[in-house]
Amino acid sequence: MNLPSEEQFNNWKLDPCTQFVLKVLEAKREELRQQWEGGSFTDYSQETTVLVNVGNLGTCKGYAFLSELTYEQLQSESEDASE
Numbered sequence: 001m002n003l004p005s006e007e008q009f010n011n012w013k014l015d016p017c018t019q020f021v022l023k024v025l026e027a028k029r030e031e032l033r034q035q036w037e038g039g040s041f042t043d044y045s046q047e048t049t050v051l052v053n054v055g056n057l058g059t060c061k062g063y064a065f066l067s068e069l070t071y072e073q074l075q076s077e078s079e080d081a082s083e
Contacts, residue, residue: 003078009071022067029063032056 004012012018035041041052 003075006071009074025063025067029060029067032060032063 036053036056041049041056043049043052
């Protein structure tokens with residue numbers, strides 16, 4: 001698969017559908033933060049608490065990766081994937 005041009009990437013980021021999806025991702029990320037702050041991911045079992053928090057941390061990082069993706073990061077990811 002070929003890396004899109006910077007212009008294509010910027011057009012994608014500005015597309016109304018992309019903007020909508022990115023807003024949904026940011027809202028989901030904030031929802032997880034609020035749940036964490038409220039203690040929703042704490043269990044009586046330390047092991048369960050750790051597993052739930054690690055899973056949700058990964059989810060938040062995935063939301064952030066897409067929401068904050070720059071063309072330079074996309075280029076770097078493309079290079080890493082081709083190695």
